[in-house]
Amino acid sequence: MADLIKVGMADYKVGRGPSKLISYGLGSCIGISLYDPQTKIGGLLHIMLPDSSQARASDNPAKFADTGIPLMLNDVISLGASRSRLVAKIAGGAQMFAFANATDIMRVGNRNADAAKQILRRNGIRVIAEDTGGNYGRTVQIDLDTGVYKVKTIDRGEKDI
Amino acid sequence: MTDEYDLTPNQLDALREIGNVGAGNSATALSQIINKRIDMNVPKVALVPIETVPDLVGGPDTIVVGVFLRVYGKAPGNILFLLPQKSAFYLVDTLMGREHGTTKKLDFMDESALMEIGNILSGAYLNAFFNFTHISMLPSIPALAMDMAGAILNVVLVQLGQMGDRAMVIETEFLAEDDGINGHFFLVPDPGSLGTLISAVGVE
Numbered sequence: 518m519a520d521l522i523k524v525g526m527a528d529y530k531v532g533r534g535p536s537k538l539i540s541y542g543l544g545s546c547i548g549i550s551l552y553d554p555q556t557k558i559g560g561l562l563h564i565m566l567p568d569s570s571q572a573r574a575s576d577n578p579a580k581f582a583d584t585g586i587p588l589m590l591n592d593v594i595s596l597g598a599s600r601s602r603l604v605a606k607i608a609g610g611a612q613m614f615a616f617a618n619a620t621d622i623m624r625v626g627n628r629n630a631d632a633a634k635q636i637l638r639r640n641g642i643r644v645i646a647e648d649t650g651g652n653y654g655r656t657v658q659i660d661l662d663t664g665v666y667k668v669k670t671i672d673r674g675e676k677d678i
Numbered sequence: 679m680t681d682e683y684d685l686t687p688n689q690l691d692a693l694r695e696i697g698n699v700g701a702g703n704s705a706t707a708l709s710q711i712i713n714k715r716i717d718m719n720v721p722k723v724a725l726v727p728i729e730t731v732p733d734l735v736g737g738p739d740t741i742v743v744g745v746f747l748r749v750y751g752k753a754p755g756n757i758l759f760l761l762p763q764k765s766a767f768y769l770v771d772t773l774m775g776r777e778h779g780t781t782k783k784l785d786f787m788d789e790s791a792l793m794e795i796g797n798i799l800s801g802a803y804l805n806a807f808f809n810f811t812h813i814s815m816l817p818s819i820p821a822l823a824m825d826m827a828g829a830i831l832n833v834v835l836v837q838l839g840q841m842g843d844r845a846m847v848i849e850t851e852f853l854a855e856d857d858g859i860n861g862h863f864f865l866v867p868d869p870g871s872l873g874t875l876i877s878a879v880g881v882e
Contacts, residue, residue: 525729526728526729526835527728527729527843528729541737541738541739541826541828542732542737542826542827542828542829542831543829544826544828544829544832544833545829545832545833545836546832546836565728565832565835565836566836566839566840572839572840572841573840573841573842575842575843577843580839580843611829613744613746613823613825613829613830613832613833614821614822614823614833615821625836652823653825653829654825654828654830655826655829656826671741671824671825671826
C-alpha cells in the first residue's frame with residue numbers, strides 16, 4: 518500500500534513514488550505539484566497568497582507562492598530530482614463567493630494562479646497542466662509513481678490532469 | 679499583530695461574553711423561525727493557527743453549506759455561518775414545510791431561504807454586539823456556497839493570512855432540540871478590529 522501523505526494549508530511535502538501527496542479543500546488556494554518523471558521524485562505545495570512582500574512578516578514561507586515555490590524546489594532537488602526534468606501542474610484558485618463588488622482579496626484566486634505560473638517560469642520550471650478558476654473547491658492529489666495529478670470536486674466530478 | 683492578539687484572561691472573557699449575548703440573540707431568532715428549541719454552546723474564543731480552522735467544522739473536505747457576510751463599520755470583519763450538508767437540507771425542509779429528507783439538492787429558493795437565515799442570524803448577532811460595545815456594524819448582503827469546508831473557509835482565512843499566521847475566531851455551535859440541525863457561527867474580526875472591540879468594552 519503506497520503512502521498517502523497529507524499536505525495542510527500553507528504547507529508542502531516532498532517524496533518519491535509510490536507515495537501520493539494529497540491536499541484537501543482548496544478554494545482560492547493553489548495546489549502546486551512538481552514532478553520528475555525519471556526519478557519519480559516530486560512535491561506538493563498548498564499556497565494561500567501570491568506575494569510575501571505584500572504581507573506582514575510570517576514564520577511560514579509555504580503560505581506564499583513567491584517564497585514557497587523555491588523552498589519546495591530546493592527540497593525536491595536535494596532529494597535527487599533534476600531541475601531540467603521537473604514539470605509543474607497547478608490547480609485551485611477559485612472565487613468561492615460571487616459578490617458584485619468583490620474586493621481584491623476575494624479575487625485572490627486569480628492572483629494566486631498568475632503568481633504561481635510566473636514564479637515557476639522564473640525558476641525555469643514548465644507548467645504542463647492547469648485547472649484553475651471557477652467558484653468551486655478542489656481536492657488535489659499527485660501520484661508520484663505516475664505523475665498523474667488528480668483534481669476532485671463535489672459536483673463536477675474528478676479529473677486527471 | 680502579535681500585540682493585538684495578546685489578550686488578558688479578562689479580555690478573552692469579555693469577548694466570550696459578547697459572543698454569548700450575540701449568539702443567544704441569534705439562537706432565539708432561529709428558534710422562533712423554525713419553532714424548535716435551539717441550544718448553543720458557550721462560544722469558543724480562540725486564537726488558533728490559521729491552517730487548523732477547517733478542523734473546527736470536521737476537516738477541510740467536509741461538505742458544508744456556508745453563508746458568508748462581510749461586516750462593515752468601525753470594527754469590520756467577516757461572518758460565516760456553516761452548516762453540514764445534512765443539517766442544511768434539514769433546515770430547508772423545516773423552513774419550506776416539507777417532510778424531512780425531501781431535499782437532496784439546493785434549488786434557487788432553498789438557497790435564498792438559507793441566505794435569509796444567515797441574514798437574520800447576523801442581524802441578531804450584530805445587534806447584541808452593538809448593545810455591548812456601541813460600535814455599530816452592518817452586514818453586507820449574504821452570499822452562499824455549498825462546497826468543501828476548507829475551500830469555503832479560505833475566504834476568511836486569506837485575509838488573516840496576509841497579516842499573520844493565527845486567526846482569532848469567535849465561534850458558537852447551534853443545536854436544534856431534535857438533533858436535526860447543528861451549525862457553526864463564526865465571527866472573524868479583520869486584523870485591527872479586535873483592538874477596537876476590546877477598547878470599546880473597556881476591559882483591562
